[in-house]
Amino acid sequence: MNNKIKKFICILAIIFCFIPSAHASLDNDSYEGNIFTIVTGNGALVPPSTTLSESLKNHRTSVLVFYLDDSKTSKVFAPVVSGIKLLWPSEIDLIPLTTDELQNKNSRNKSDPSYYWHGNIPQVVVINGEGEIILDAEGQVPIEDINNAISKSTGLKTPDFTVSIKSFNEYNSEAAKDGYADPR
Numbered sequence: 707m708n709n710k711i712k713k714f715i716c717i718l719a720i721i722f723c724f725i726p727s728a729h730a731s732l733d734n735d736s737y738e739g740n741i742f743t744i745v746t747g748n749g750a751l752v753p754p755s756t757t758l759s760e761s762l763k764n765h766r767t768s769v770l771v772f773y774l775d776d777s778k779t780s781k782v783f784a785p786v787v788s789g790i791k792l793l794w795p796s797e798i799d800l801i802p803l804t805t806d807e808l809q810n811k812n813s814r815n816k817s818d819p820s821y822y823w824h825g826n827i828p829q830v831v832v833i834n835g836e837g838e839i840i841l842d843a844e845g846q847v848p849i850e851d852i853n854n855a856i857s858k859s860t861g862l863k864t865p866d867f868t869v870s871i872k873s874f875n876e877y878n879s880e881a882a883k884d885g886y887a888d889p890r
Contacts, residue, residue, distance in 0.1 A: 741775050741784045754801040759817040761799040765835035767859040770819055771802040772829040783828040786849050793865045798856055834859035
């Protein structure tokens with residue numbers, strides 16, 4: 707092999723030794739990518755399929771979830787958000803929003819998500835079809851509280867099955883329906 711090629715390969719090997727490897731982690735505030743894709747394997751949640759303005763216009767129940775991709779608390783809460791979508795697949799408009807674009811934005815318009823955000827994450831706001839706030843809670847909000855608010859807002863019974871969060875490795879988890887038999 708040519709000496710120039712050997713030197714080039716050695717230089718590349720040395721460079722690659724100093725490049726940190728990618729390492730996703732749930733227990734820190736590092737950024738690894740979108741938390742719904744990385745943590746729950748449910749990248750379909752982002753971007754949201756509708757806006758708050760459209761949801762309010764159509765008199766549908768809106769569930770706003772404010773989060774940050776590089777937040778440990780948001781990463782821990784991501785499977786709950788995925789579980790909400792699993793329990794209420796078409797009855798609500800689930801709108802997960804990263805708060806990056808909401809920073810320093812104050813709105814008095816109730817169709818603007820920044821109107822509802824307090825500045826803390828995660829935060830869940832359930833708004834009924836008439837625009838009334840049914841639930842506004844911060845932190846690790848229990849899925850039961852969110853389900854009860856959605857049930858109150860929609861007039862629908864809470865699903866007969868529960869959601870459990872199943873971890874299949876140290877970085878990823880998924881929401882699964884317990885007591886649910888798939889009719890297919």
